[in-house]
Amino acid sequence: MSVVAMLFFIVVLLFALLAAAALLTWVERRLLAWWQDRYGPNRAGPFGILQAFADVIKILLKEDWIPPLADKPVFVIAPAIVAVTMLLGFAIVPLAPGLVIADLNVALLFFFAMTGLSVYSVTFAGWASNNNYSLLGSLRTAAQMISYEVFMLLSLVGVVILAGSFRLTDIVDAQRGMWFFVPQFVGLVVFFLAAIAETHRLPFDLPEAEHELVAGYHTEYSGMKFGLFFLGEYLGMMLSSAMIVTLFFGGWLGPPFLPPIVWFLLKTAFFVCLYLLLRAALPRPRYDQLMGYAWKFLLPVALLNIVVTGAIVVATRSPAEVGS
Amino acid sequence: MTTAFYIFGAIAIAATILTITRVNAMHALLYLVVSLLAVAGVFFILGAPFAAMLEIIVYAGAIIVLFVFAVMMLNLGDVSIEQERRWLSPDLWLGPSILSAILLAELVYLLSIGDLGAPPGEPVGAAAVAARLFGPYLLAVELASMLLLAGLVGAYRIGRILDERTAERTSSAEREPVAAGADAPQRVEATAASVFAHDGEGE
Amino acid sequence: MIDERSIAAAKRAQTSERTRSESWLWSQVAVLLSQIRSMAEVFLHGFRRRETIQYPEEKPYLAPRFRGRIVLTRDPDGNERCVACYLCAVACPVDCISLQKTEDETGRWYPEWFRINFSRCIYCGLCEEACPTYAIQLTPDFEMSEYDRRNMVYEKEHLLISGTGKYPGYSFYRVAGRAIGGKDKGEAENEAPPVDVRGLMP
Numbered sequence: 001m002s003v004v005a006m007l008f009f010i011v012v013l014l015f016a017l018l019a020a021a022a023l024l025t026w027v028e029r030r031l032l033a034w035w036q037d038r039y040g041p042n043r044a045g046p047f048g049i050l051q052a053f054a055d056v057i058k059i060l061l062k063e064d065w066i067p068p069l070a071d072k073p074v075f076v077i078a079p080a081i082v083a084v085t086m087l088l089g090f091a092i093v094p095l096a097p098g099l100v101i102a103d104l105n106v107a108l109l110f111f112f113a114m115t116g117l118s119v120y121s122v123t124f125a126g127w128a129s130n131n132n133y134s135l136l137g138s139l140r141t142a143a144q145m146i147s148y149e150v151f152m153l154l155s156l157v158g159v160v161i162l163a164g165s166f167r168l169t170d171i172v173d174a175q176r177g178m179w180f181f182v183p184q185f186v187g188l189v190v191f192f193l194a195a196i197a198e199t200h201r202l203p204f205d206l207p208e209a210e211h212e213l214v215a216g217y218h219t220e221y222s223g224m225k226f227g228l229f230f231l232g233e234y235l236g237m238m239l240s241s242a243m244i245v246t247l248f249f250g251g252w253l254g255p256p257f258l259p260p261i262v263w264f265l266l267k268t269a270f271f272v273c274l275y276l277l278l279r280a281a282l283p284r285p286r287y288d289q290l291m292g293y294a295w296k297f298l299l300p301v302a303l304l305n306i307v308v309t310g311a312i313v314v315a316t317r318s319p320a321e322v323g324s
Numbered sequence: 325m326t327t328a329f330y331i332f333g334a335i336a337i338a339a340t341i342l343t344i345t346r347v348n349a350m351h352a353l354l355y356l357v358v359s360l361l362a363v364a365g366v367f368f369i370l371g372a373p374f375a376a377m378l379e380i381i382v383y384a385g386a387i388i389v390l391f392v393f394a395v396m397m398l399n400l401g402d403v404s405i406e407q408e409r410r411w412l413s414p415d416l417w418l419g420p421s422i423l424s425a426i427l428l429a430e431l432v433y434l435l436s437i438g439d440l441g442a443p444p445g446e447p448v449g450a451a452a453v454a455a456r457l458f459g460p461y462l463l464a465v466e467l468a469s470m471l472l473l474a475g476l477v478g479a480y481r482i483g484r485i486l487d488e489r490t491a492e493r494t495s496s497a498e499r500e501p502v503a504a505g506a507d508a509p510q511r512v513e514a515t516a517a518s519v520f521a522h523d524g525e526g527e
Numbered sequence: 528m529i530d531e532r533s534i535a536a537a538k539r540a541q542t543s544e545r546t547r548s549e550s551w552l553w554s555q556v557a558v559l560l561s562q563i564r565s566m567a568e569v570f571l572h573g574f575r576r577r578e579t580i581q582y583p584e585e586k587p588y589l590a591p592r593f594r595g596r597i598v599l600t601r602d603p604d605g606n607e608r609c610v611a612c613y614l615c616a617v618a619c620p621v622d623c624i625s626l627q628k629t630e631d632e633t634g635r636w637y638p639e640w641f642r643i644n645f646s647r648c649i650y651c652g653l654c655e656e657a658c659p660t661y662a663i664q665l666t667p668d669f670e671m672s673e674y675d676r677r678n679m680v681y682e683k684e685h686l687l688i689s690g691t692g693k694y695p696g697y698s699f700y701r702v703a704g705r706a707i708g709g710k711d712k713g714e715a716e717n718e719a720p721p722v723d724v725r726g727l728m729p
Binding site: 104106117119120123128135142166 | 348350351354357364373374376377378380381384386389390392393395396397447449450
Binding site: 034035036037038039189277278280281282293297 | 555559562565566568569570572573575576577578579581
């Protein structure tokens with residue numbers, strides 16, 4: 001791709017992502033309503049689709065208030081971090097062959113770096129708000145995200161062993177024969193659970209559990225700063241869905257009657273809807289249950305998955321193949 | 325590329341200086357994160373993307389978060405800021421700074437006379453790093469893993485001691501209503517709970 | 528005695544606990560499976576009937592005795608039923624009813640003005656129960672939103688309807704013993720002529 005085409009692609013992707021995140025708020029409300037025997041917002045425009053834009057306009061026009069006792073610079077930076085890191089995370093996602101902003105050879109690690117950095121958004125937000133609910137929320141987040149990051153990484157080692165590369169295009173190409181969710185089913189389950197916890201979506205939204213922490217780390221946020229947290233959450237949801245598709249469900253691969261990018265988007269949309277179904281169906285666990293499940297169940301399972309995958313690969317492939 | 329290297333380097337140095345001079349622990353950590361990110365950028369430009377990403381994941385993404393966690397738990401207030409301010413008085417930092425300046429001068433001199441060779445042109449990928457780690461540096465890796473294992477066992481032991489203490493406290497608290505002669509259903513519950521608590525300790 | 532038994536029961540419960548904890552791994556898997564089951568059930572809810580009533584297009588069913596907007600009714604002759612007895616104003620727990628009694632030349636009472644502040648009204652229906660003449664009635668109508676709160680104060684001309692409401696044939700003055708213009712004592716329905724207390728006839 002030439003520089004101009006690349007710049008054009010970046011701008012288009014950026015706007016598409018922001019619009020998709022806005023639209024996702026409407027999709028979420030419609031789907032939740034659908035599963036709860038309701039209709040959801042169906043008034044503004046066809047099927048109520050303009051509700052998303054009404055919400056965006058509302059959140060832009062709201063008063064953007066900074067608490068007087070807050071640490072002002074940190075308070076302002078915090079919501080930007082999550083939006084920026086999540087948008088940067090999309091730079092490595094291959095939408096179709098050749099349609100990727102940065103085809104890094106350490107793309108998978110870049111994804112982890114970005115999710116790792118997004119923790120700061122929540123922790124700094126909670127600390128800078130100078131509010132006990134926010135502080136408790138961000139303490140929880142810090143512990144939750146660090147622990148889930150550990151075996152999120154471990155759950156993908158199996159995929160890396162099978163593909164022999166951190167490059168996402170290579171990983172997708174390696175799935176031509178069989179999508180990785182078959183040999184790496186355990187890895188998929190662990191990664192999906194970890195991804196929910198990383199984006200702190202329900203049922204693992206302990207950092208913002210409203211029945212005990214008001215709104216957790218963003219209690220003091222309003223206006224567009226709150227909007228950025230919101231945006232970051234939806235972008236994170238889309239990013240982890242895109243990563244699940246890329247790593248386990250063959251990315252853009254699919255029967256040739258549809259173009260590759262459509263396959264990719266369809267699969268991603270499916271996983272985003274699965275996220276929403278989780279929200280509709282499952283109650284929140286207690287915090288110690290959440291952490292216990294991470295360390296006592298998912299971590300051993302992820303480690304076992306690595307050992308078994310490595311053993312099978314070593315046993316079945318020739319050393320030259322393994323080395324490449 | 326060279327320009328980018330110098331920009332990253334300048335950011336790293338500036339952020340590190342700001343980390344040292346901030347009186348607010350949280351601001352200092354924020355600058356430390358920026359410094360680590362800049363160093364990761366330097367690694368990237370020098371052809372070590374794997375090291376760059378690990379720098380961000382491990383240092384910026386995990387270790388500094390733990391620092392932030394600790395700072396939030398300790399709830400450092402104006403007192404600690406006042407203390408930091410006192411520590412930043414010149415008579416305290418002048419001595420160490422002069423010594424470090426001499427070291428820096430020596431380092432610059434050594435760098436200027438020695439031929440370090442060109443930086444590696446080939447990017448060092450993950451496979452190359454792995455081959456190195458489990459080849460010539462295997463002993464170091466094993467030593468590090470032993471150290472981590474010791475830390476793990478230690479943490480587990482400390483956690484167990486704390487668990488036992490809380491179990492003792494709750495079980496003794498639950499036994500009290502029995503002594504006080506509370507009504508029967510309550511007593512059954514309390515006894516059952518203390519039986520569980522005892523066996524929990526024994527496991 | 529009871530302690531021994533309870534300890535035995537607790538121990539039994541605990542042994543069953545232990546057999547369960549042996550299959551701890553299975554219980555973790557079972558947790559996952561039960562979550563998947565509840566997800567499937569929630570998903571199937573998408574194909575159920577919607578409970579929402581799409582209000583402005585689709586009106587909800589309101590029972591005949593629904594307590595909504597308050598009206599003042601007329602008797603079958605087209606006269607106001609309200610006799611300005613103030614009982615509704617007294618019964619009202621939120622004091623949203625106010626009126627002023629006056630009477631016409633024939634001695635018939637009626638409210639000079641009658642005012643209900645619907646922004647205070649709680650639609651409890653106590654005024655309707657207190658009313659001796661079935662004049663004040665609550666109707667199955669709730670669509671009375673306003674942009675200005677002052678518009679929620681209804682005067683007599685807003686409250687008074689032309690019909691009889693829920694009690695079609697009833698007219699207070701036709702059954703009451705009170706004399707008004709055109710109807711003297713003893714002329715009401717089921718009313719015996721007045722006894723002449725000065726007369727000597729039985």
